Amino acid sequence: MIPTGEATIGPFFPPRYVDAGANDLTLFEGRKAKGEAIEIRGRVLQEDGAALENLVLEIWQTDAKGIYRHPADPRHAQADADFLGWGRTVTDAGGEYVFRTIRPGATEGRAPHINFMVMYSGLMRILKTTMYFTHEMDVVLSAVPVSRRELLIAKKQGPDGYRFDIRLRGENETPFFDD
């Protein structure tokens, strides 16, 4: 029997590490962020199609007006005080994750998007990718080979939901960025 990844090098984050609510970006310190609340769900799979449990995902994005809560953003003084822009979650036994967040605004040269980070045992390095809402071009999506761009565009699911599956390797492999 090939052992599971978790048994291979010990756990990734310890069990209490992903704080309850860290995957809900619509609420920050009890206050509601401005903008349109959306839900992003997806499954994370490895090459043989096995769903990966207890895999850690983090996201980083702008607020509804397209402002990053960071001094590098010239408009950051106007960022929504009730939106952190960062969240973390883990996949369940079926390899599924969910984030509740605010639809990000567009920024200069960039279509609305959400940065994702994948961390797991057996991944020697963090994997980074980016989720888009539409095919609207931007400078990062343009760097992706045409045939693979579709894999970065979330599928609409229900009135306020999106689906963004992540395949670490193999058929329909998610494009990851070298940075």
Added chain:
Amino acid sequence: MKTVIDPRDERTQPARIVPGYPQTPLRNPREPLIRRPPTLSELSGPLEVARRVRVLGGDIAGQGEKQAIGQLIHLRVRVLDEDGAPVGGTVVEMWQANGAGRYIHPNDDDHAPPDPNFYGAARLVTDENGQFELRTVKPGAYPVPTRDGWWRPPHVHFSLFGKVWLSRLVTQMYFPGEPLNAQDRILNAVPDTVARERLVAQLVPPSAQPHNALVYEHRIVLRGRTATPEQS
């Protein structure tokens, strides 16, 4: 505040597919990773993670009746950015096995006993000098359940944020002089020997303070030519 980030030097980073580590060929991308022009999106990042997650404090060895079993150690760690400047106010998360080499985790096997006084994880914030100090016990080595007798040397896992999305780092810290270091498949997945050495802490010569613990110093450089290798 503008950050410039150089691409990582592959020789200073671990190979993604590691012989004898059976999960790596299933989980690491087959397609080449795509180089993208860094924009504000990647050159910004969460600076206030401590407002979202619970900071847990710098003593996980315990006190009084509830002390963990093992060699008491202090870790003095300094976090630096690409330019060598200290990164203050950033969240650092750590986790480790107990003194017997057992994690507090349902997936961990039963080769070694749990320690009821050791949870084995902390979450801290660096001070203005980019430093933090953690009181803990030295983690034990543990066997990896592959068929061929691979043991992980004693190590501590660290996860750091830094100031921008591209400075996010997950790494491990090793102890100097451990015989298992030379055979560890994760540590030795980093081809460059100098970069590999950056993953090993230094023992501070014992002195009067603290009288009851060994002190290890360690530097974590988030990016740049002297970056600490990733070790997820």
